[in-house]
Amino acid sequence: MASIRVCDPVSVPLSVLEELRQLRAALEQLRQDNDRLRHDNERLRRELDQTRADLEQARRQAKRQAAPFAKGPPSPSPKKPGRKAGDRHGRHGHRLPPPPDRVDEAHDASLPEVCPDCGGPVEETHVDVQFQTDLPRRPVVRRFDIRCGRCRHCGRPCRGRHPLQTSDATGACASQVGPDAQAAVVLLNKEAGLSYGKIARVLSVFFGITLTRGACTQIVLRAGERSQPAYEEVRRRLAGSAQVTPDETGWRVGGRPAWLHAWVGDGVTCYVISPRRDAGALQAVLGIDYEGALIHDGFASYNRFGVACHQQCLAHPLRRAHDLERSQVRAAKHFPRRVIELLCGALQVRDLYRDGSLTEAELAGAHAWYVDALQALTERPRSNAANERLARHLWVHAEQWFQFLADPSIPATNYRAEQAIRPAVVNRKVWGGNRTEAGAQAHGVLLSVLRTCQQRLLSAFDYVRDTLCQGFASLFTPTPALANR
DSSP states (O other), X not given: OOOOOOOOGGGSOHHHHHHHHHHHHHHHHHHHHHHHHHHHHHHHHHHHHHHHHHHHHHHHHHHHTSSTTOXXXXXXXXXOOSOOSSSTTOOOOOSOSSOOSOOSOOOOOOOOSBOTTTOOBOOOOOOOOOOOOOOOOSOOOOOOOOOEEEOTTTOOEEXXXXXXXXXXXXXXXXXXXXXXXXXXXXXXXXXXXXXXXXXXXXXXXXXXXXXXXXXXXXXXXXXXXXXXHHHHHHHHHHHTOSEEEEEEEEEEETTEEEEEEXXXXXXXXXXXXXXXXXXXXXXHHHOTTOOSEXXXXXXXXXXXXXXXXXXXXXXXXXXXXXXXXXXXXXXXGHHHHHHHHXXXXXXXXXXXXXXXXXXXXXXXXXXXXXHHHHHHHHSSOOSSHHHHHHHHHHHHTTGGGGHHHHSTTXXXXXXXXXXXXHHHHHHHHHHOSBSSHHHXXXXXXXXXXXXXXXXXXOOHHHHHHHHHHHOOOOSSSOOHHHHTO
């Protein structure tokens, strides 16, 4: 074996040693730079992941609360408002085509004595007729002479009651507000979204009726209390509905967080304000063994209804997929595009069946095919975190996305609940919620009664007025006077 000759350090030139030291220093500097860059890369990667998570959370919060019904930025070239030129925009409407049945006042618009242009004499040729309907600025003041007596047999006192009375109070409470004005307060607050202060000002300026904010509050609470039997009737009808569409939104009661629940059934709508968002409030109405169809968003709390047929809202994953398609880059766009094609294809199949182009057997086959296709699309894991979250959500509820193909009477989205909850969200943006538990209870009761009246084509104003005067009247078998209005 050959021996290795070790060079004598003394024999190495100084220039070589200096170059070697410089190379070693440069190597050490490169190692330090490499470690620093590696640490910086890891830090930037963590910051990027955190930024993506914050962005995703901000997007979800914006969809939940901030302007939930905004349609995006205004168009740079919006269409011109108003009627379009030509004859294809529809017939011209008139407020009162026939003459009114009743005329309360008649006024004469006399001719001027001389022509306003030349000053010559004016001769009458004919008379034109014009009708005008205006607000009654003078309020109606009624006096009730209440006959009082006593039973000759038992000695019990008796009092008369007129149908227009809303209360039997006399003495210090003898001056009251009529049923029409009270019904107007309820509708202005619950439907128009006016605060109690604005309602008092409207009645004072337009009709000369003086009210305080506290009086408006008491009117609403009284209307809610007297509508409680109708509210219980709505809850019973909801429990018997074949389909129920629930939704919820944030609320405030006394400045504390709460949730407004809206449930739409067969011809009824019920509202409940609860301190919790979960489906416990709905379970108290429907029962855990509810066997109908629940059409809802992806809120996991509704999964407790194990016997019910669940239809997940297709609009929610479609919006998520469209957002991912816009935000993702390169190959990450393929998955949301496939999701959009699959869900939109199922809706097109539903439309073909409604048009008569498909039979029930073909529709059932399409249901099975779309369930299998969605499972195949979402079963494997994905490297992109946002796509993986959407894929997991779709895979967990694979069959529940297409129940509208198995039963065409089931809607594909929870639009009915979102339409029911929209007025409440608008009012929440005006006055925030309720200050007391009693106000929250009255709010849920009155919203349920007013919305159910709208669904059943009843006059909500007349119903509230009659309830304040005469007590409970069924929303589903109304009195002839209420039904004919």
